[in-house]
Amino acid sequence: MVHYQARLDITFAALSDVTRRGVLEQLGGSDASITDLAQRFHMTLTGMKKHVSVLEQAGLVTTKKVGRVRTCKLGARRLEEEAAWIERHRQLWSARFDALDELVEHLKCKEKEDAQSKRR
């Protein structure tokens, strides 16, 4: 449980930056080198290396150095775990509100019937 939450903390921290989210979006389209990414986001190489390293630690990006070029691509873990986590919460609320929907419908019909029987 603690381990799971520590990982979530790292992931959400990694996602809390607009540049890093932009990098993930880019890598979703195609792999890119750190130099490409630095140019695209108007940053220094050192600045981009830092961002990529945060994404790498969160498992969202993997990098591979071939010769002098370090290529980045989306990590295997991606966001599925986080998405599943919100999704479970949504299912709880969905079930809860479906039950409320039914009850409200019932109350509404009852109210109409009562109003009609009063008129008679």
Added chain:
Amino acid sequence: MPKAKEGSPAAINRTAVERTSDRELVVTRTFDAPAHVVFEAWSKPELFTRWWIPKSVGLSLVSCEMDVRTGGTYRFVFSHPDFDQPMAFFGTYREVTPNRRIVWTNEESDQGAVTTVTFEESDGKTLVTFHELYPTEAALDEALAGSAEALPEQFAQLDELLAGRS
């Protein structure tokens, strides 16, 4: 058992859950009834207990006290076959404006959220917005992870239920 419409794609889409900031969670849904009807279902204990805990979660209600007025308190106690001790949820209604708004605290934890639910009626339909504000980002992480982790079996059952209907 829940009715067939539960879990249909249309019904699922109507409930939106969004983490609107580090410390806030918002759930919205529109109900096809006037606000006073939805408010009634939310504020009368005998009605509230009929929908608040989905049947699939497997919790049984032990007791329910709700004094839905500004400054009033609530206390729900549930039991579950997997847990030795019953679970209590309690807090205070900070603000109750009939048919429009209820604000309450969640005091079972010192990191509990302040919950605000609003009812906005338009053309005979009511938009319900359920908003939770947690004291810290970690508290919201914990609440979400907790709700997902504490009831894995129950959610698995719900998954099955939903899968069977699609």
